[in-house]
Amino acid sequence: EVQLNYYSKSCPNAEEIVKQQVIALYHKHGNTAVSWIRTLFHDCMVKSCDASILLESINGIISEKTSKQNMGMRNFKYINTIKDALEEACPMTVSCADIVALSARDGVVMLGGPHMEMKTGRKDSKESHLAEIDALLPNHNDSMTFVLSRFQSVGIDAEGTVALLGAHSVGRVHCVNLVDRLYPDVDPTLDPDYAEYLKRRCPHPEPNPRDVEYSRTDLITPMTLDNMYYKNLINNRGLLIVDQQLLSNPITSPYVKKMAADNDYFHEQFSKALLILSENNPINEDVGEVRKDCRFVNK
Numbered sequence: 347e348v349q350l351n352y353y354s355k356s357c358p359n360a361e362e363i364v365k366q367q368v369i370a371l372y373h374k375h376g377n378t379a380v381s382w383i384r385t386l387f388h389d390c391m392v393k394s395c396d397a398s399i400l401l402e403s404i405n406g407i408i409s410e411k412t413s414k415q416n417m418g419m420r421n422f423k424y425i426n427t428i429k430d431a432l433e434e435a436c437p438m439t440v441s442c443a444d445i446v447a448l449s450a451r452d453g454v455v456m457l458g459g460p461h462m463e464m465k466t467g468r469k470d471s472k473e474s475h476l477a478e479i480d481a482l483l484p485n486h487n488d489s490m491t492f493v494l495s496r497f498q499s500v501g502i503d504a505e506g507t508v509a510l511l512g513a514h515s516v517g518r519v520h521c522v523n524l525v526d527r528l529y530p531d532v533d534p535t536l537d538p539d540y541a542e543y544l545k546r547r548c549p550h551p552e553p554n555p556r557d558v559e560y561s562r563t564d565l566i567t568p569m570t571l572d573n574m575y576y577k578n579l580i581n582n583r584g585l586l587i588v589d590q591q592l593l594s595n596p597i598t599s600p601y602v603k604k605m606a607a608d609n610d611y612f613h614e615q616f617s618k619a620l621l622i623l624s625e626n627n628p629i630n631e632d633v634g635e636v637r638k639d640c641r642f643v644n645k
């Protein structure tokens with residue numbers, strides 16, 4: 347069962363070890379902290395917080411990482427760094443799914459976001475859910491109706507959805523996800539100066555997905571998880587279509603305005619929603635396991 351301090355007896359230092367690793371990795375590569383937050387979303391939204399996203403393609407498994415939806419995800423190798431530290435202290439005890447959850451929790455703090463009390467005890471899947479990703483994970487150009495229904499299905503309401511999208515206050519977006527708003531014509535809802543800037547960042551209408559052309563999601567505070575995201579939306583400087591729709595949709599726009607005005611309120615709602623997401627449908631030892639290597643099912 348998922349509970350607070352699940353490892354208090356089996357591995358009392360587990361949470362501290364994850365935290366120290368997240369801090370050390372952040373000082374080495376600041377964007378690791380950004381990655382942990384997206385990894386939690388892409389793991390938990392796809393069926394369960396079960397570390398399914400970490401599995402590599404081997405022995406009949408086709409990795410979720412091969413999905414178009416998971417394009418641009420990075421720093422997976424440092425999950426292994428965290429896992430190695432845990433295996434040294436407590437072999438075969440701490441699940442990869444809990445590493446995904448706790449690293450996101452601690453990554454948020456490194457980026458100036460709120461601290462959360464997070465439950466642990468998730469188990470790791472023995473399969474990839476690649477085939478289900480398209481139906482479960484919203485796309486950059488999906489309608490707000492679809493986005494809200496996806497979050498609703500994991501127990502997150504409109505207010506929580508608006509808060510969680512605030513994760514786009516950090517990180518980057520590759521040009522493939524932007525060019526629809528720039529070519530052949532600039533999306534009229536996009537601030538013209540910002541559009542000019544984005545066209546310089548993304549000069550090719552059909553970028554090769556392998557190109558490293560991208561733009562920061564938040565030009566002003568790109569490495570801080572703050573409410574600048576909502577201020578940008580109000581200035582028509584939302585990057586993705588889903589981002590900008592938060593302002594045009596009548597259900598979500600009041601929350602955008604409230605979050606733009608109040609960073610503490612944003613942080614409060616972000617914590618609440620991230621915790622709900624992090625507890626989506628955990629699996630137990632009947633179907634799951636504690637992987638020894640986060641990339642592979644145990645033999």
Ligand code: HEM
Pocket residue numbers: 380381383384387417418419420484485486487493510511513514516517518519520521523586588
């Ligand atoms: C409707 C929902 C969402 C959609 C369609 C969406 C889509 C995207 C896309 C297309 C990117 C850019 C990927 C790239 O080009 O490299 C991105 C980046 C990111 N997303 Fe989301 N996202 C959504 C919700 C969320 C949520 C709920 C979180 C976390 C709570 C999140 C966290 C992130 C982070 C941290 C990045 C930056 C990653 C990096 O720089 O490595 N997103 N998202």
Ligand SMILES: [Ca+2]
Pocket residue numbers: 388389390391392393394395396397398399475
């Ligand atoms: Ca999953």
Ligand SMILES: [Ca+2]
Pocket residue numbers: 515516564566567568569570571572573574575
């Ligand atoms: Ca920011």
